[in-house]
Amino acid sequence: MDVLSDVLRVVRLSGAAFFTAECSRPWAVESPMPDMLLSMVGAEDGCVALFHILIDGECIVECKGLPPVKMYAGDVVIFPHSEPHTMCSHSGVKPIQIGSVILPASPESLPKISFGGDGEKSRFLCGYLNCNQSFRHLTVALPKMLVVRSRNDFAVDAIDRGGVRPANVTGGSRTWLGTTLKYTISEARNAQPGNNAMLGRLTELMFVEILRQYMHQLTENQGGWLAGLNDAYVGKALRLIHASPERNWTVGELAREAATSRSVLAQRFTELVGQSPMRYLADWRIQLAKQMLRDGPEGIGEVSARVGYESEAAFNRAFKRATGSPPASWRKKMLTAVASFGAIFLPLHGWLATLIAS
Secondary structure, three states: OOHHHHHHHHHOEEEEEEEEEEEEOOOEEEOOOHHHHHHHHOOOOOOEEEEEEEEEOEEEEEOOOOOOEEEEOOOEEEEOOOOOOEEEOOOOOOOEEHHHOEEOOOOOOOOEEEEEOOOOEEEEEEEEEEEOOOOHHHHHOOOOEEEEEHHHOOEEEEEEOOEEEOOOOOOOOOHHHHHHHHHHHHHHHOOOOOHHHHHHHHHHHHHHHHHHHHHHOOOOOOOOHHHHHHOHHHHHHHHHHHHOOOOOOOHHHHHHHOOOOHHHHHHHHHHHHOOOHHHHHHHHHHHHHHHHHHHOOOOHHHHHHHOOOOOHHHHHHHHHHHHOOOHHHHHHHHHHHHHHHOOOOOOHHHHHHHHHHO
């Protein structure tokens, strides 16, 4: 069982482009606040990640509490937690709000930002990645910023409160990530029919590849769910849980199949993932149930059986404890929200109209 793919399937990762930007030195622009982003795309808390791909030129990225980051053409910066940040030609320039500089666009093309002085130009593609439902183990495992360095063979640097953690992967080029970025930049340069759809799919591929690369470069002393996937015992236990979530697992059975002792697995799992194997199993069952209730026609009883509950009553109690609502009420609320929303995402131009009006 590929656990990362299973999680991304259930939470349903989607990518979309907001706009392209052409900024002439001197310039500086502020990102929207996280609450505004969440309300615009109808996402659960912690389910929107912003990204910027620098197509041409250079820039500096500033984010409170983090060291400033210099970007060059071909680089990517991702904010997995939608941290407020400023993009600028150089430090000290007073930033402006994005909504004040968006130019009108036709329905067939991306909106465009164009502003600044009369100096050197920098061009960007800006967008977001969204999940239909929050999986906190993945979001908590990611740093405040991820930066792809095109000049360093597309290595991924992690930037957090503790500073910059450069990529430590050696040998071999990151061909897949580099190729995906080149196609994305080419698509952003040349607007064609289906441009928005292509950019959305390409940015999803880009993000998954960045996740994989970041996961593989984690060291033994780093914790988190992604590090757990790399661990010999915890990774095996996670694969077992995801392959058969309906099974009545015990820690002893998981440990036996992972070829370790019950105490070692319990301790190692809790250290890396942040909760016990049984608590994780219960949480993952709720994630699966939410996905089935949101997307499928199955009745409550069928959903409860498929995720491993012996009775519908037990499932109802567990689901309400986790979400605050019983399954039937939760499903009705989700379907009503989607119907009133018109889609999982607001149309891009509607998002920008709201942003400008604010």
